[in-house]
Amino acid sequence: MAKTKVMERKPLSWAERTYLPQIITGLLTTFRNLFRPKVTLQYPDERPRIPNDYRGVPTLVKDPNEREKCVSCQLCEFVCPPKAIRITPGAISTEETDRTHVEKAPKEFEINMLRCIYCGYCEEVCPEEAIFLQDIYSLNGYTREQMQFNKEKLYELGGVLPDQHFKWDKKRAAAEKIGLGSSSDEETEEE
Amino acid sequence: MNEEILFYLFSTLMLFGGSAVVLSRNPVNAALYMILALVSLAVLFLTLDAFFLAALQVLVYAGAVMVLFLFVIMMLDVDLRERSRPNIMAAALGLVTTGAVVAILLTWVGEGSTIRPSVGSVPTPGNPLAFVTGSKAFGYALLTKYMLPIQVAGFLLLVAMVGAILLGRRTKLKSSEGKDGS
Amino acid sequence: MDGVLGIEEYLVVASILFCIGLLGVILRRNVLLILMCLELMLNAVNLALVAFARYSGNMDGVILTFFAITVAAAEVAIGLAILVALYRRRKSIFLQDLNLLGR
Amino acid sequence: MDVAWEMFLLKVFYGILALVAILTFAAYAVLAERKVSAWIQGRVGPNRTTLPIVGDIPILGPFLRSLGLFQPMADGLKFLFKEEMCPGQVNRFHYHLAPILALIPALSVLAVVPFGQYVASTGADPIPLVLADLDIGILLIFALSSLGVYGIVLAGWASNSKYPFLGGVRASAQMISFELAMGLSVLPVFLWVNEPGSIGGLNLARVVDWQDNGWGMIFVQPVSALVFLVALFAESNRLPFDMPESETDLVGGFHTEYGAFKFGLFFTAEYAHVIVGSAIFALLFLGGWHFLPGVEDPWPIGWSGAALSFLWFALKTFAMSFLFIWVRWTLPRFRYDQVMKLGWGKLLPLALGNLLLYAVLASWMG
Numbered sequence: 001m002a003k004t005k006v007m008e009r010k011p012l013s014w015a016e017r018t019y020l021p022q023i024i025t026g027l028l029t030t031f032r033n034l035f036r037p038k039v040t041l042q043y044p045d046e047r048p049r050i051p052n053d054y055r056g057v058p059t060l061v062k063d064p065n066e067r068e069k070c071v072s073c074q075l076c077e078f079v080c081p082p083k084a085i086r087i088t089p090g091a092i093s094t095e096e097t098d099r100t101h102v103e104k105a106p107k108e109f110e111i112n113m114l115r116c117i118y119c120g121y122c123e124e125v126c127p128e129e130a131i132f133l134q135d136i137y138s139l140n141g142y143t144r145e146q147m148q149f150n151k152e153k154l155y156e157l158g159g160v161l162p163d164q165h166f167k168w169d170k171k172r173a174a175a176e177k178i179g180l181g182s183s184s185d186e187e188t189e190e191e
Numbered sequence: 192m193n194e195e196i197l198f199y200l201f202s203t204l205m206l207f208g209g210s211a212v213v214l215s216r217n218p219v220n221a222a223l224y225m226i227l228a229l230v231s232l233a234v235l236f237l238t239l240d241a242f243f244l245a246a247l248q249v250l251v252y253a254g255a256v257m258v259l260f261l262f263v264i265m266m267l268d269v270d271l272r273e274r275s276r277p278n279i280m281a282a283a284l285g286l287v288t289t290g291a292v293v294a295i296l297l298t299w300v301g302e303g304s305t306i307r308p309s310v311g312s313v314p315t316p317g318n319p320l321a322f323v324t325g326s327k328a329f330g331y332a333l334l335t336k337y338m339l340p341i342q343v344a345g346f347l348l349l350v351a352m353v354g355a356i357l358l359g360r361r362t363k364l365k366s367s368e369g370k371d372g373s
Numbered sequence: 374m375d376g377v378l379g380i381e382e383y384l385v386v387a388s389i390l391f392c393i394g395l396l397g398v399i400l401r402r403n404v405l406l407i408l409m410c411l412e413l414m415l416n417a418v419n420l421a422l423v424a425f426a427r428y429s430g431n432m433d434g435v436i437l438t439f440f441a442i443t444v445a446a447a448e449v450a451i452g453l454a455i456l457v458a459l460y461r462r463r464k465s466i467f468l469q470d471l472n473l474l475g476r
Numbered sequence: 477m478d479v480a481w482e483m484f485l486l487k488v489f490y491g492i493l494a495l496v497a498i499l500t501f502a503a504y505a506v507l508a509e510r511k512v513s514a515w516i517q518g519r520v521g522p523n524r525t526t527l528p529i530v531g532d533i534p535i536l537g538p539f540l541r542s543l544g545l546f547q548p549m550a551d552g553l554k555f556l557f558k559e560e561m562c563p564g565q566v567n568r569f570h571y572h573l574a575p576i577l578a579l580i581p582a583l584s585v586l587a588v589v590p591f592g593q594y595v596a597s598t599g600a601d602p603i604p605l606v607l608a609d610l611d612i613g614i615l616l617i618f619a620l621s622s623l624g625v626y627g628i629v630l631a632g633w634a635s636n637s638k639y640p641f642l643g644g645v646r647a648s649a650q651m652i653s654f655e656l657a658m659g660l661s662v663l664p665v666f667l668w669v670n671e672p673g674s675i676g677g678l679n680l681a682r683v684v685d686w687q688d689n690g691w692g693m694i695f696v697q698p699v700s701a702l703v704f705l706v707a708l709f710a711e712s713n714r715l716p717f718d719m720p721e722s723e724t725d726l727v728g729g730f731h732t733e734y735g736a737f738k739f740g741l742f743f744t745a746e747y748a749h750v751i752v753g754s755a756i757f758a759l760l761f762l763g764g765w766h767f768l769p770g771v772e773d774p775w776p777i778g779w780s781g782a783a784l785s786f787l788w789f790a791l792k793t794f795a796m797s798f799l800f801i802w803v804r805w806t807l808p809r810f811r812y813d814q815v816m817k818l819g820w821g822k823l824l825p826l827a828l829g830n831l832l833l834y835a836v837l838a839s840w841m842g
Contacts, residue, residue: 023803023806023807026806026807027802027803027806029806030516030802030805030806031802033515033516033517033518034512034515034516035515036518037518038514038515038518038519038520039518039519040514040518040519040520042520194378195378198378198382198383202382202386205386205390206386206389206390206393209390209393209394209413210393212393212397212406212409212410212413213393213394213396213397213400213401213406213410218403218405218406219570219630219633221406221409222409223570223626223630225409225412225413226623226626228390228413228416229416230623232416232419232420235383235386235420236420236423238378239383239423239424239426239427240427241423241426241427241435241438242610242611242612243435243611243612243615244423244435244438244439244442246612246615246616246618246619247439247442247615247619248419248442249616249619249620249622249623250615250618250619250622251442251443251445251446252412252416252442252445252446253619253622253623254618254619254622254623254625254655255446255622255652255655256412256445256446256449257626258622258625258626258629258648258651258652259449259450259453259652260405260408260409260449260453261626261629261633261648262629262645262648262649262652263405263453263456263457264405265629265632265633265641265644265645265648266457266645267456267457267460267466278399278400281399281400282396282399282400285392285395285396285399285400286396288392289389289392289393289395289396292388292392293385293388293389293392296381296384296385296388296389297385307378307427307428308428308429308430310427310430320431320432320433321430321431321432322426322427322429322430322431322432322435323432324611325611325677326611326612326615326677326678327677328432329432329435329436329439332432332433332436333436333439336436337436337440340436340440341440344440344443344444347443347444347447348443348446348447350447351446351447351448351450351451352450354450354451354454355450355451355453355454356454358451358454358455358457358458359454359457359458
């Protein structure tokens with residue numbers, strides 16, 4: 001059992017009981033503060049420096065070849081604590097010849113920004129590194145519908161992430177090596 | 192000329208305030224009208240060249256006494272409206288008497304109108320107790336002719352303070368009967 | 374600034390105010406308001422005193438008014454203290470509730 | 477008759493001038509409050525408002541903007557054009573009357589506050605610049621400022637809601653408690669000034685004349701100055717004693733139910749009180765418009781000297797107003813019972829003892 005040490009409060013001296021010395025030291029402290037540099041950020045004019053690992057608005061990103069990375073595995077939808085993500089899976093249309101070797105892409109990908117808590121689990125769980133929390137910190141809108149971000153909006157916000165993986169190229173190369181040509185099913189562990 | 196205007200204006204206001212005090216149902220209203228009457232009275236003092244007294248009137252009556260009244264009205268925050276009807280006989284009698292007094296006085300007005308003596312601002316050594324506008328005469332009078340009364344008044348204020356504190360005490364003085372209430 | 378106003382005007386106003394105060398004391402049932410009306414009567418007397426002092430060129434009336442104001446302040450303090458004590462006991466400040474005899 | 481009429485018009489003109497001046501000062505005191513509080517807290521304060529033409533002057537415009545000098549105009553316009561709300565539960569007549577009652581005494585006190593001196597070239601005695609050079613100056617100031625509490629009490633009562641009500645009750649009790657100490661703290665000053673053989677009286681300008689060597693009364697009577705200052709803080713409901721509107725326990729105190737222009741009136745009244753209070757403190761204890769201690773007044777003869785003396789006095793007043801603001805953003809609020817204990821238990825005996833001491837000293841020194 002921890003021993004509690006009882007601190008006796010010292011009786012106030014006469015000068016302290018008049019409050020005046022304390023008031024004067026307090027006044028001096030605040031007076032010194034008058035001339036200290038101001039710490040306020042002039043927000044709309046000055047922007048705060050965002051740290052690299054800042055968790056802002058979750059967005060979908062494309063690879064340097066402007067191709068969709070998400071394969072609609074729905075892991076993020078599963079892991080999302082506030083259930084802000086809703087994915088409608090879909091197949092990739094056959095016209096996109098350069099990545100028809102992947103079976104899936106999200107038909108619709110919605111994040112409800114009013115529910116999102118910016119925890120970053122979706123980014124952490126994504127096997128394709130397709131979803132990223134970016135440095136957008138002042139998100140707003142006039143209606144609830146505006147805050148319901150669909151796929152286009154998410155890609156618009158996310159843009160291209162210059163990663164060095166070139167996943168689709170690697171996948172295609174792997175697929176071509178095996179000789180499967182365009183459509184590949186089992187070559188997924190290429191990371 | 193100016194004084195006359197001031198006199199009629201503020202005596203009307205004062206009488207209006209006074210009657211409103213008597214007639215108003217709400218005590219807070221009554222207190223406000225009372226303040227009106229007191230401040231108007233202070234202005235009447237001004238027309239009589241009693242500047243010190245006018246300031247004193249506002250300071251003590253309007254400033255302190257009426258604040259006390261308002262404080263008590265608010266503290267006893269109950270429905271203070273009158274419940275019983277006033278005594279009609281008394282009212283009639285009072286009105287008749289008032290009317291008679293006023294009528295008698297009004298017959299006097301203007302007869303043998305008194306001329307005001309002119310006043311200086313500082314008391315002269317010859318007649319230190321003459322009516323003057325300055326406040327020095329006040330101090331002089333209080334500390335010479337009225338030395339005893341001012342001591343008595345001071346003592347009276349002390350007694351009043353002690354009395355008010357004693358009366359306002361919440362706890363009963365006899366503690367043997369145990370605590371009752373709070 | 375020699376006075377066109379005579380002393381009678383002041384006396385009339387003072388006496389009317391006094392009568393109003395008196396009427397209030399007679400008619401009202403609320404002790405608070407009775408106290409206020411008493412103050413009105415005192416003030417009427419003060420006005421008359423100051424008028425007399427002014428027209429007689431003498432300081433005495435003004436000094437008397439000064440004492441009247443002092444006494445009135447003391448009176449109100451005590452009166453209100455009594456009132457509060459009374460209210461604590463009876464839960465009422467109406468005269469008819471404070472009447473113990475002849476009920 | 478004609479001359480009298482002209483004098484009357486002149487007085488009205490001066491009165492309006494003084495009102496405009498005090499209202500402007502009050503508006504800028506609000507700005508000063510916001511700026512000083514911001515600087516003390518390491519913030520920048522209001523720096524956004526700007527005027528179309530003045531704000532566009534190359535260097536000066538942005539500088540004025542960053543000082544927030546246009547903010548009071550915007551605030552005033554906001555108070556004017558906001559919707560006048562009237563809550564349903566209030567006592568309508570008194571609710572509307574209260575802000576007016578709060579403002580009138582704060583402004584009318586101005587009539588007896590001298591603000592400078594005029595020295596005629598004939599070598600006569602300097603004339604104090606004051607709207608009404610009354611013999612009873614300080615008494616009238618006390619009398620009028622004691623009326624200011626009715627606005628607050630009435631606002632609290634008429635709002636018909638519990639927090640404003642508590643604020644109003646507190647205001648009345650606090651007013652009575654500190655007025656006594658205030659009056660007693662000023663008495664030694666006048667005791668000291670009115671030596672035997674002088675004209676006598678309670679004129680403020682005479683107190684300033686007494687301090688014409690530049691040494692303020694504060695060096696002669698520091699305890700009076702302290703008691704007066706503390707009572708002044710309490711009477712103008714400024715922060716260590718702002719019981720009527722202590723926003724942490726009473727929401728907004730007496731003006732909880734007020735908004736728009738009516739709130740603006742309360743606001744103006746508070747700052748007018750602060751400025752007039754600072755002016756009176758400067759007159760009584762800081763030497764008024766007289767120059768630094770031991771230095772002869774450098775004001776030239778004539779109106780330019782009068783203007784300079786006014787500016788010097790205004791500087792002292794603003795310094796005191798700054799003290800008001802500075803203290804507000806330094807000290808925490810007292811508890812209500814502490815305020816009462818301070819008023820009756822500490823300040824009143826201190827003021828009484830002080831008065832006694834100076835009475836004995838005055839009679840001993842003859």
